[in-house]
Amino acid sequence: MDWWKTKKSLRAVVKKERSVRGRERGEILLEELIKCCDGKPNPIKFFSADQILEATDTFSESNRASELFDDTPYDWYHHSGKNNNHHHHHHHQMILIKKWRYRFNEQNRGNFCRDIAISSMVSGHKNFMKLVGCGLESEHPVLVYRAVTKPSNLDLKTLLSWRKRLKVAEEIATALAYLHTAFTRPFVYRILRLGDILLDDEGDGGGVAKLCNFSHCVSIPQGETFVTLDCSCLGGDYDYMDDNYLINGVVSEKTDAFGFGIFMQKLLTGEERFRELLTLENRKFPNWLSRYIGEGRIDEIVDTKMLEKMGEVTDEERCRMEAFLVLSERCIGRRGEVPKMVEVAKELKILFR
Template identity: 70%
Template sequence: MDWWKKKNNKSPRAVLQRQRLVRERERGEILLQETIQCCDGKSNPIKCFSADEILEATDTFSESNRVSQLYDDFPFDWYSGKQKDNNNDHHHTILIKKWRYRLNDHNRGNFCRDIAMSSMVSGHKNFLKLMGCSLESENPVLVYHAVEKKPTSLDLKTVVSWRERLKIAEDIAIALAYLHTAFPRPFVYRIMRLGDILLDENGAAKLSNFSHCVSIPLGETFVKLGFRCVGGDYDYMDDDYLLNGVVSEKTDVFSFGVFMQKLLTGEERFRELNGRRTEWLGSYNMNVPRCWSNTIGEFSIYAVVDPHLLEKMGRVSEEEHCQMKAFLVLAERCIGLGGEVPKMVEVAKELKRFIKNASSPSYSTEIHM
């Protein structure tokens, strides 16, 4: 019996190593399932980093490598790091998203969906470029390519150029339109939050975090989900999703319309202009703030524009005034307050036209689709 005792008398370190490998295999299986489901049977290659590689790249997640400009109220932290090139001594910058919590049955699928979707869209200019992931630790990470300068999250108090805000709107509209049209089944981003929009060193906006992204079944125009609080900003959620759990492309269009309004007004003035009212979500026993008691378009442009933006601009030219009014008209169409709700592709095209014609004296507030 000595051989049996020897075989089963494993050291604590060996037991922990075994448990880690089991966890990694389980996560890998879920990741593979998510990837195959997202890619309609075609799996994308995803590089797996070891825990030691991640610790070395971030100096054991040192505070100096933490990207402090990004939002702090999210379930993950961002770090910059340096990865050594295998062929020489050159180091290139990487961006690492580390989950703050241990994965459980509730959030494991969200994490794996984020990896799978990120791998599908990483070639597009308005999404972060995924390098791979690490699944060995209790707090897994995603690894992205990064430029030398650390990215920042979108903060409307610091982005004080109207043209910059207009370009951010176009970038995110293009990203959402890509999710809706580039795949056999449309993907709906579903949960919009400013903290999921990152700006690179050139001010280009990139959409990240696909934890709550869902696909529309073939031949259908919507999918019905059981509503569950997912930590999003309720301002961005349309009533059909909040009250009935119905998710469609219009879910993203509505979110984007609210995003457009906030780009022009700033979040503080957005609250002032819209007011807030409470709706009761039946059996969910949840008070949800809603904001559509008024339309922003009822106010004059000077009463609407973000004070931080006005302070920087000094004055609003006639061309900019017309452009802002057209911007609001389009935003209200997106949230269903001005005729037929447009597709995201149409919204992206219209925003591109805004930028192209920004300096035209004959610029009109008419919306052309």
């Protein structure tokens, strides 16, 4: 028996199966695109499973973007640049591939499709990754982005400059404000995790922050101000979730404001998780920060490593830190009306000057 013939026919079967799978998923994606983008989706490329495998050298270890965290639900890969002459090689280095660890199934297909759909809509904005296309044929879907020059995760252990943290806050606020206002319906990012923020470390001003996962994004129906979700399946990190979301499943622009307020407090204190205070009954964790405002004691709660790096803290910087903390408290609803993210971004721009 000619083994290569059986091998070939088997390959043909696999290929057919993949393309059927790709087509079915493409249709699901199209529905999501039409839903999200009001029927005007941006053009994106569809890559075959073989193209993705070739690009990543079959997801080889040497192509992993090892500089990026492992504690997110996806892995990042650089283009291998193999089998290309030098001229092509350079061109291909320009992509970064995000491979979901979850398999594409009934439960999560909406998440993947939403990630792709919204990525395609926000692609032109500097605080989001630029989507080139996606691969839906394999069990684990992938998204293909234009590469950032020097990607890194937002890591509070290494990002020790106060000015850079301020800049990151301003950029993420701008990204959230864009999601809330740029489309006919507001999109709520919903789950702001540090692992979903990438920094592009090259370029002027030392890095641009980019949001890079939209699988939890929710659109608010036209004419409504909120949407109700079942949040029992979320589990885990509650620290960016306000009570109205956690207890009643209510998602609105305020959900993002709250998550962002907590994010600001993490940037200021260097605490990556307010974990020990995180039982449902005892969700008072942001309270203790208030006590340090206005008495010149802000240094007591600010990230000590960041303070060391700053050396002498001027009164002006201290005022800036206090203003930053007050703004974070407004975001989490401790000081009257919760501000809109557009307003938060504006105030941070003024602070950053």
